Amino acid sequence: MSKKALIIIDMVRDFIEPDGKLYIGPDADKVVDAISQEIKRARACKQPIIYLCDLHEKDDSEFEMFPPHCIVGTPGAEIVDALKPQPGDIVIPKRRYSGFFQTDLDLTLRELGIDEILLTGVCTNICNLYTAADGRMLNYKVTALKDCMSSFDEEAHRFALKEMEKTLGVNVV
Numbered sequence: 571m572s573k574k575a576l577i578i579i580d581m582v583r584d585f586i587e588p589d590g591k592l593y594i595g596p597d598a599d600k601v602v603d604a605i606s607q608e609i610k611r612a613r614a615c616k617q618p619i620i621y622l623c624d625l626h627e628k629d630d631s632e633f634e635m636f637p638p639h640c641i642v643g644t645p646g647a648e649i650v651d652a653l654k655p656q657p658g659d660i661v662i663p664k665r666r667y668s669g670f671f672q673t674d675l676d677l678t679l680r681e682l683g684i685d686e687i688l689l690t691g692v693c694t695n696i697c698n699l700y701t702a703a704d705g706r707m708l709n710y711k712v713t714a715l716k717d718c719m720s721s722f723d724e725e726a727h728r729f730a731l732k733e734m735e736k737t738l739g740v741n742v743v
């Protein structure tokens with residue numbers, strides 16, 4: 571049987587709150603509620619909970635494509651109040667779309683003996699898709715919880731779920 575971890579991607583104020591720098595839209599509240607239920611479920615069965623959080627210096631080259639967001643030390647970089655981590659949860663900062671790219675994620679999962687990751691968070695077609703892709707390239711089993719995901723672009727959201735399922739072999743549920 572596989573050992574699972576719940577992964578929560580970019581549920582930070584700049585993406586989730588209406589006055590955030592890259593607000594993903596009115597679906598944000600629905601996603602917060604759905605992830606909150608998943609956190610309860612994961613705690614009940616002692617699955618590790620890992621937050622991946624976008625975190626940039628103020629001159630990050632990503633800002634050539636996107637407005638500045640999630641800058642170190644700003645409120646926008648904080649995890650939203652409704653999903654605050656508890657002691658024992660793991661928070662891993664990331665600078666790029668993929669949560670695996672030059673972060674502690676792979677090493678942390680290996681240390682915990684995890685072979686399946688349950689992905690939640692935003693946005694479906696950016697950080698979720700590229701984290702799913704790298705997870706699959708590294709041979710993790712990946713499950714995408716689609717009700718726990720959203721994007722500012724509905725069409726791209728649907729495309730990304732399809733790409734995960736058909737091309738990457740992600741279990742989309």
Ligand SMILES: [Zn+2]
Nearest residue numbers: 624632640665
């Ligand atoms: Zn970013």
